[in-house]
Each structure stands twice: as structure tokens, then as C-alpha cells.
Amino acid sequence: MQIFIGFIVLYLTAVAILLGFSLDKILSGSFPGKDIVRIFFGFILYYYAFDIVIRFILQDLPTLAVQPYLTQNIKRNKLVQFLNIRSLFSIFSLLPLFLFLPFIIRVIDAKYGVIVSLSLVICIFSLTFFNHFLVLFIKRKTILNQWWLIGFFMAILLLAAADYFQIFSLRNWSADLFSTVIKIPALCFIFIAFAIAALYNNSKFLRNNFYLENLEKSSGEKRSAEFSWLQRFGIYGDLMGLDLKLILRNKRPRSLMLLSVIFLFYGYFFFKPENIQGNNLAILLVGSIFITGMFMVSYGKFLFAWQSNHFDGLMASNMNVKTYIKSKLILLTSFSTVAFFVSLLYVLISWKLFPILLAAWLFNIGIHSILTVFIGTLNYKAIDLSKGSSFNYEGMGVAQWIYSFMILVVGAAIYLPFALLFNSWAGIAAIGILGLISFLMQDWWLDKLTLQFANHKYKMLQGFREK
Amino acid sequence: MITINNLIKSYNGKVAVNIPHLEIDKGIIGLVGNNGAGKTTLFRLLLDLVKADRGEVVSNENAVSKNEDWKSYTAAYIDEGFLIPYLTPEEYFYFVGKLNNRSKADVDEMLSDLTIFFDGSILKSGKYIRDLSKGNQFKVGIAACLLQNPEIMILDEPFANLDPSSQIRLIHMIKELNEKKHVNILVSSHDLNNITDVCTRILLMEKGVIIKDIQTSSATLNELEDYFRA
Numbered sequence: 001m002q003i004f005i006g007f008i009v010l011y012l013t014a015v016a017i018l019l020g021f022s023l024d025k026i027l028s029g030s031f032p033g034k035d036i037v038r039i040f041f042g043f044i045l046y047y048y049a050f051d052i053v054i055r056f057i058l059q060d061l062p063t064l065a066v067q068p069y070l071t072q073n074i075k076r077n078k079l080v081q082f083l084n085i086r087s088l089f090s091i092f093s094l095l096p097l098f099l100f101l102p103f104i105i106r107v108i109d110a111k112y113g114v115i116v117s118l119s120l121v122i123c124i125f126s127l128t129f130f131n132h133f134l135v136l137f138i139k140r141k142t143i144l145n146q147w148w149l150i151g152f153f154m155a156i157l158l159l160a161a162a163d164y165f166q167i168f169s170l171r172n173w174s175a176d177l178f179s180t181v182i183k184i185p186a187l188c189f190i191f192i193a194f195a196i197a198a199l200y201n202n203s204k205f206l207r208n209n210f211y212l213e214n215l216e217k218s219s220g221e222k223r224s225a226e227f228s229w230l231q232r233f234g235i236y237g238d239l240m241g242l243d244l245k246l247i248l249r250n251k252r253p254r255s256l257m258l259l260s261v262i263f264l265f266y267g268y269f270f271f272k273p274e275n276i277q278g279n280n281l282a283i284l285l286v287g288s289i290f291i292t293g294m295f296m297v298s299y300g301k302f303l304f305a306w307q308s309n310h311f312d313g314l315m316a317s318n319m320n321v322k323t324y325i326k327s328k329l330i331l332l333t334s335f336s337t338v339a340f341f342v343s344l345l346y347v348l349i350s351w352k353l354f355p356i357l358l359a360a361w362l363f364n365i366g367i368h369s370i371l372t373v374f375i376g377t378l379n380y381k382a383i384d385l386s387k388g389s390s391f392n393y394e395g396m397g398v399a400q401w402i403y404s405f406m407i408l409v410v411g412a413a414i415y416l417p418f419a420l421l422f423n424s425w426a427g428i429a430a431i432g433i434l435g436l437i438s439f440l441m442q443d444w445w446l447d448k449l450t451l452q453f454a455n456h457k458y459k460m461l462q463g464f465r466e467k
Numbered sequence: 468m469i470t471i472n473n474l475i476k477s478y479n480g481k482v483a484v485n486i487p488h489l490e491i492d493k494g495i496i497g498l499v500g501n502n503g504a505g506k507t508t509l510f511r512l513l514l515d516l517v518k519a520d521r522g523e524v525v526s527n528e529n530a531v532s533k534n535e536d537w538k539s540y541t542a543a544y545i546d547e548g549f550l551i552p553y554l555t556p557e558e559y560f561y562f563v564g565k566l567n568n569r570s571k572a573d574v575d576e577m578l579s580d581l582t583i584f585f586d587g588s589i590l591k592s593g594k595y596i597r598d599l600s601k602g603n604q605f606k607v608g609i610a611a612c613l614l615q616n617p618e619i620m621i622l623d624e625p626f627a628n629l630d631p632s633s634q635i636r637l638i639h640m641i642k643e644l645n646e647k648k649h650v651n652i653l654v655s656s657h658d659l660n661n662i663t664d665v666c667t668r669i670l671l672m673e674k675g676v677i678i679k680d681i682q683t684s685s686a687t688l689n690e691l692e693d694y695f696r697a
Contacts, residue, residue, distance in 0.1 A: 221593035224555045238565050242551065249553040249595065313549030316514045318538045318566045318615065385553065458518035465548070 009091050016098035023103045037111070037182075038175050040103055045174030047096065048127050053156055055092050055135040080206045084199065087136060093128055100124050112182055119185035120178070126191035133198035137205055142255060149255060153262050235319075239327035240334070246306055247299070250385040253306060256298045263294040264339065267346045276350045281424035282415065284353065285431065288360030289411055291343045293368050295335035300369075301403050303328060303376030305383045308464035315461060322450045325373060329442065329449075332369040336361060359432030363414075366439030368407055373449050375403065377456040380463025468492050468619065468651060469513065473522035476508055482675045483508045486522075489670075489677065491653065495645050497666030497683075498655040499691060504672040506655045507545060510621050513653070514543055526619070539567075542617035544608035544625070552597035556589050556607050559596060563611045574614060581610050584636050602628040609637065613644075620644070622654045626661050634658075638665050659695070663688045 019026075027036040069079055101121065109117040142149040163170045181187045227244060230237035247253045270287025274280075299306070307314060314324065340361040347354045414434055419427030438445070469491040476484040484505045498506050511517040513524055515531040523530045526537040543549065551559055564574035578590065588603055589610070596607060605628050612620050626634050638661060644650040656662045662669060663683055671679035671694065679694070681687055 222555055222595050222598075223593070224557045235565065238562060242554075242562065245553055245558075310548055310551045312511075312516055312545065313551065315516060316538070316541075316543050316549065317563065320535055320538075458516075461516050 012091060012095065013098065016095045017102075020099045020102040021106075023099075024107050037108065038179065040107075041178035042171035042175040044100070044124075044127075044178060045170055047099070048131055049159070049170065051092065051096070051131050052135060055131060056139065056152070076207060080203050083206060084133070084203060088129075088132065090132075093132060096124055096128050108182075115185050116182050119181060119188035122188040123178070123181060123191045126188070126195040129195040130191075130198045133195075133202040137198070137202045140202075140205060140209075149258060150262075157265075233330065235323060236327045236330050239319075239324065240331050243299075243306075243327075243331050246385070252383070252385060253299065253302075257295065260294045260298040264291060264342055266294075267291050267343065271346055271349055271353060276352055279424060281356065281428055282419070284356050285360060285411070285415065285428060286408065288343070288353070288357045289363060289368075289407070291346075292336050292340045292357065292361045293364040293407065295339050296332050296364060296368060296372060297403065297407070299335065300332055300372035300376065302379065302383055303332075303372060304460060305376075305379050305381060305464065306385070308382035309385060311461060311464045315457065321453055321457070322446065325449050325453055326446055328373055328376075329369055329446065332372055333365045336364040336369070340364075355432070356428055359428045359435065362432045362435030362439065363411060364435070366435035366437070366442075367410065367414075370438065370442075370445050370449065371407065371410065374452060375406075377449075377453050377460065380459050382464045382466065468527065470525040471522070472525065474512060474519055474524065475521040476505075476512060476517060476519050476675075484512060485675045486677055491651075493649070493651050494667040495641060495652045495654065495665055497662040497669040498653065498672060499657070499659065499662055499669060500655075500672035501695070503674075505675040506672055507623055508675075509672070510543070510545055510623055510653070510655070513621060514541070514545075537619075540618040541621070542612035542615040542619070543621035543623075544605070544612050545621070545623040547601075547604050547608075549608055550596050550604060550611075553595050555595055556592065556599070559607065560611060560614060563614050567615045569614065569616075577614055578610070581613070584610070584633065584640065586633065602630060602633065605629060606633065613640075616648075617650060620650050620652045622652065624655055624657065626656050626658045634661065641665050659688060659691050663691065 023040070024036060027039050031039050101124070104117050104120050104124070108120060138148060138152055142152065159170075162168055225245070227237070227241045230241045230244075233240065247257050267287055270283055270290070275283050304311070340357065343357050344354070346357065411431065414430055415427040417427075418430040471486050471489040471491075473488070474484060474486045475482070486509070498509070500506055508517060512519055513526075513531065515524070515537075519532070523532065525531070526541065529536055531537050551562070554562065560574050560578060561571055564571070569577075578585075585606060589599075589606055592599070592603075596604060599607065605625060609622065609625060612622070625637060629637060641652055641654065642665060645652060654662070654666065666683055669679075669681045669683055669687060669691070670677050671681070671691070679690075681690065
């Protein structure tokens with residue numbers, strides 16, 4: 001896993017360096033006769049807009065259990081500083097430097113001189129820091145209050161929509177902004193001010209929220225709840241009810257699931273007219289699998305680990321392993337089915353999406369669900385539900401995306417042979433039919449998974465006990 | 468009831484449990500020993516929560532690691548890892564009841580017998596289990612064991628977190644369960660007074676080995692105190 005992440009980082013870095021050094025050629029090649037400096041400037045804010053979104057999804061929060069240090073002879077400001085500085089060591093801090101600095105040095109320095117290029121370099125650094133600390137702040141806020149998450153994505157969507165429908169042009173804006181910096185290099189101090197403001201804001205928030213864990217607990221009276229509609233599933237219903245309460249009553253899984261709701265809108269990203277008219281079925285299929293499988297991925301990534309702090313009790317209680325596994329399969333199937341029904345709204349865009357969504361759903365309930373349980377038995381790392389607020393965002397990082405990546409690899413292994421041998425629709429049919437067959441074989445899978453679980457049970461138990 | 472054969476479990480080369488042979492039969496059996504003696508590991512082995520390096524635990528003729536039948540007549544509370552932290556105590560009790568085929572009414576009836584033990588701080592407390600104090604969490608765990616109507620009950624250091632009144636009530640409850648319902652109880656403790664008071668047989672553990680197996684008598688307390696003083 002670590003190696004994989006390492007490769008991605010290395011790859012991104014290589015691409016950034018390569019792009020950075022050939023940017024002037026690429027720009028003058030693709031926009032002949034235009035002012036490449038202005039085009040370059042147009043890209044900068046675009047980059048940082050994307051940077052914010054990518055950082056938000058991928059960047060891990062620097063975590064540190066501060067409580068043990070609070071009683072030690074370390075000043076609180078030192079702890080805050082430590083958290084802030086450590087967080088900067090990230091690939092996201094380096095990428096823009098690789099990407100922009102070569103162009104600035106090679107083209108702008110030659111054309112406008114040292115002072116201008118220096119002020120631009122300062123702007124780039126400042127923007128990177130600004131984004132960095134802004135994202136940390138927003139991410140921490142979303143842990144406290146989920147509305148920040150919705151607000152953040154709404155703001156991004158609005159911005160993207162405004163740009164897309166040309167209500168305003170981020171590119172022109174960006175180009176104008178940096179053209180002004182060329183004329184008045186001193187403007188870079190305003191960028192510095194923004195970066196410092198973001199840093200200050202983040203530090204202040206951290207300082208004020210050191211004791212957050214304690215404050216949070218005693219809010220309001222807790223009542224018992226019952227999901228009577230789950231009763232018809234018998235004991236499986238009770239076990240699923242347990243999972244639902246786990247999601248609703250703990251911050252970590254709750255915000256993860258909330259994020260999945262937002263992913264339902266990802267369809268607009270995949271189901272573009274050109275993809276539908278152009279019969280780019282592979283892209284439509286990937287989108288469909290994501291949409292109907294997002295809940296599964298979010299919850300399934302930590303399928304058993306979510307219950308790590310009461311796994312001992314579950315394993316010693318009067319419940320067969322098989323019953324337990326089956327309840328998980330039913331839960332995952334239900335998640336995907338709900339997502340499937342919601343996703344049917346996309347059929348309004350084109351009827352063509354219906355068979356694809358159907359195939360994706362069958363794939364998810366038949367194959368993806370089995371894989372998820374299987375992968376779940378290989379995860380021995382405990383998750384602390386009771387923490388997870390101010391200094392903990394583990395699991396929202398790259399690893400989760402790799403797991404979804406694996407699902408796509410399996411999907412591709414089924415789709416591609418048929419799509420290449422016959423045509424894309426044959427690939428879709430293969431996904432759907434194999435999914436259905438696998439789903440009908442669920443009892444057989446159940447025995448295999450029960451065995452797999454029994455073999456890994458002790459490792460899981462031991463791992464989950466080590467916090 | 469429970470038979471242990473050649474049971475060995477070690478962590479990183481250090482022996483945690485090493486029991487060539489042990490029969491655990493009817494009665495209230497106490498387990499004493501200093502920290503690290505292997506009491507909790509032994510309990511976990513009995514519950515198939517830890518994989519033995521060698522040997523086996525046989526409960527009613529079935530090895531616990533091979534057959535899940537023991538789950539239906541064994542109840543245990545070792546630590547908060549046995550509770551579901553994000554449920555209210557009531558939800559947890561109904562859940563445990565459901566796993567053991569008890570209706571809500573059954574559960575309510577059994578809980579009403581525990582009113583004094585709960586001391587008004589468990590039911591309708593408006594809290595999730597994670598927000599209860601350690602002592603109250605223990606009470607929830609013990610109550611959940613009782614709900615299962617078990618034949619074998621395993622409690623790890625139940626007296627440690629309880630207030631004096633609750634300790635006395637628990638001793639009374641354990642004795643009554645054994646006398647009236649013939650529940651066989653395994654209990655560990657650091658409190659030598661309590662353990663000699665409540666148990667009919669006491670096992671003394673040291674470095675994973677059971678070095679003494681005593682039928683409780685009036686001399687037992689002194690015997691144990693002599694051991695621990697040394």
C-alpha cells in the first residue's frame with residue numbers, strides 16, 4: 001500500500017517537473033501567436049481551484065493526540081506550530097513549485113527581470129500556503145459540523161457552474177490579476193498577507209479547540225431508537241440496525257457517508273452528452289459503478305474495523321460467524337440498492353444509462369460486495385470511533401481510493417475482454433450477467449467468506465485490541 | 468463442563484498461559500494472580516478470542532475453536548470491549564436479548580429484578596454506554612450476562628470498578644445465581660477478601676501457570692495473603 005502511494009507521488013512529481021520545464025513550448029505550440037505569458041497566468045488560479053478540491057479529498061490532517069502533551073512542560077503554541085509545520089511536508093506543497101517555477105524562471109525572468117519574477121515566485125508560494133492552511137481549516141471545521149462540508153462543496157459547485165456557464169471567467173480573472181502583478185510587483189505582499197491570515201486563522205482555531213473532545217460529549221439527552229422496518233429481516237435486521245446506529249451516532253462514519261451522498265452527483269461528471277452520444281460506454285460504466293457503489297466503498301473500507309472497539313463482545317456473543325457475515329452482505333447490498341434507485345434519476349438524461357446502471361448495480365451487489373467483505377477480513381487496524389473529531393481524519397486519505405481502484409480493476413478485467421472481442425455493449429452485458437450470477441451464488445460465497453473470516457478472526461481480534 | 472488440555476499461549480516468546488490440564492466444573496471458581504499472570508488471556512482463550520499456540524479448550528465436549536455451540540450457554544464480561552458504546556443501555560440489553568431469543572417483555576422483566584443493582588443510574592439515563600462511568604459500564608456488562616441466562620458466566624475483575632455497595636450486591640447476586648439457577652461462574656479479582664468470600668474453589672496463577680488449586684476454606688484467605696506477601 002505504502003509503495004503504491006509512493007509510486008503515485010513519484011509519478012506526479014515526474015509529470016509536474018516535465019510539464020514545468022516544457023510548459024513554454026507546450027503553450028506556444030497550442031496557442032500560436034498568442035501571448036503565452038497571459039495564457040500561463042490564466043492557468044494559475046485554475047490550478048489552485050483544483051488544488052483546493054484535490055487537497056480536500058486527499059490531504060490527510062496532521063494528527064497528534066495532544067492530551068498527553070498538554071500536561072507536559074510544552075507550550076501550547078509550540079504544539080500548534082508543530083502541527084502546522086509538520087503538515088507542510090506534503091506532495092501538494094511541492095507540485096506547484098515544480099509546475100510553475102521553471103516557466104517563471106525561463107520565460108518571465110528573461111522578459112521582465114528579477115524583481116517581477118521574484119514577486120511572482122512569492123505569489124506562488126503564498127497561494128500554496130494559503131490553500132494548504134485554508135483546506136486544513138475547512139477540513140477541521142467539517143469534522144465539527146457537517147454543514148461546512150455541504151457548504152464547501154456547494155461553493156465549489158457554484159464556482160464551477162459560474163465558470164462553466166461563463167457568468168464569469170476564472171481564466172480572465174487570473175490572467176488580469178497576474179498581469180497587474182507584473183506591473184506592480186509590490187502586490188505580492190497582498191498574497192503574503194493572505195497566506196499569513198490563513199495560517200493565523202488555522203492556528204487560532206487549533207488553539208481554541210484543544211479541549212474539543214471533552215466539550216463535545218455531554219450534549220443533549222440520548223434516546224433509544226428503534227428501526228421497526230428492519231424487524232422483518234429478523235436477526236439480520238438487528239445487526240443492520242446496529243450498523244446504521246454506528247453510522248448515525250459516530251462522527252467519523254457519519255461524515256464519510258455524507259460525503260458519499262455528494263458523490264451521487266458525480267454522475268454529471270461522467271454522464272456528459274459527448275460520452276452518451278459518443279457511446280463512451282466504459283466511462284459511463286465507471287461512473288455508474290461509482291455512483292451505485294459509493295456507499296459500499298465508504299462503509300465497506302472499514303467494514304469490520306468500524307466495530308473494532310466492541311469486536312471482542314460481538315465475537316463472544318451468541319451469534320454465528322455466518323450470521324454476522326450475512327448481515328454485512330445484506331447491508332452492503334442494501335446500500336447499493338438504495339444508491340441504484342436514486343441513480344435512476346439519471347435515466348432522465350438518456351435511456352441508454354438504464355442498462356448500464358443496472359449492470360453496475362448487479363456488479364456491485366454480486367461481486368463488489370463479496371470483495372468488500374473479503375478485503376474487510378484483511379484489515380487488522382482498529383478505528384477509534386470515540387476520538388475522531390478535532391485531530392483525526394485517518395482513513396479519508398489515499399488508501400480509500402486505492403480500494404476503489406481495486407474494484408475498478410476487477411470491473412475492467414470482466415469488461416475489457418468482451419468489449420474488445422465483441423463490442424462495448426457485450427462488455428456491459430458481461431458485467432451485469434456475471435454480477436447477477438455471482439449474486440445468485442451468494443450462499444456459496446457466504447460459506448467461503450465465513451471460512452475466510454474464521455481464519456483471520458484472531459488476527460483481527462488482536463489488531464483491533466491494539467489501539 | 469470445561470476441560471483444558473495442554474493449553475499454551477505465548478506472546479513474543481513470553482509464556483502467557485501454560486496449562487497442561489485443568490477441569491473446571493460446577494461452582495464459583497475464582498482466579499487470582501498478579502498483573503501479567505495470564506488471567507485475562509486465559510479467559511480470552513476460553514471464549515475463543517485468542518488463538519492458542521497449542522492445546523485446546525473443550526466446552527461440553529466441543530472444542531471452542533471448532534464449534535460455536537458454547538456461545539449459546541456462555542456469557543462473559545471482560546472489559547468495555549464487550550459493550551457497544553454508541554447504544555443506550557436499553558438498546559444494548561434488547562440487542563443482547565434478541566441474540567438470545569428473549570422478547571422485549573422478557574428483557575424488561577429481568578431488568579426490573581436489577582433495579583437495586585442499577586441504583587438508578589443505568590436505565591433511562593439519557594446517555595450512550597460510552598458516556599457512562601466505568602463502574603456503570605461494568606454494571607451494564609454484568610446485567611447483559613445475566614440476560615443471557617447462561618450456564619457459564621465469566622467475569623474479569625468485576626469488583627475493581629464498583630462502589631462498595633455494588634460490590635456487596637454483586638457478591639450476593641453471584642452466590643444466588645449459583646445456588647438457585649446453578650450458573651457456574653468464573654471470576655477473577657485482586658480483592659482477596661471478596662474472592663474467598665464468594666468462591667468455592669480458587670486457582671492461583673503465576674506467569675501463566677496455575678500453581679495452586681484450592682478448595683475454599685476458612686484458612687484460604689491466610690494462605691493467599693501469605694503467597695502475595697512473599
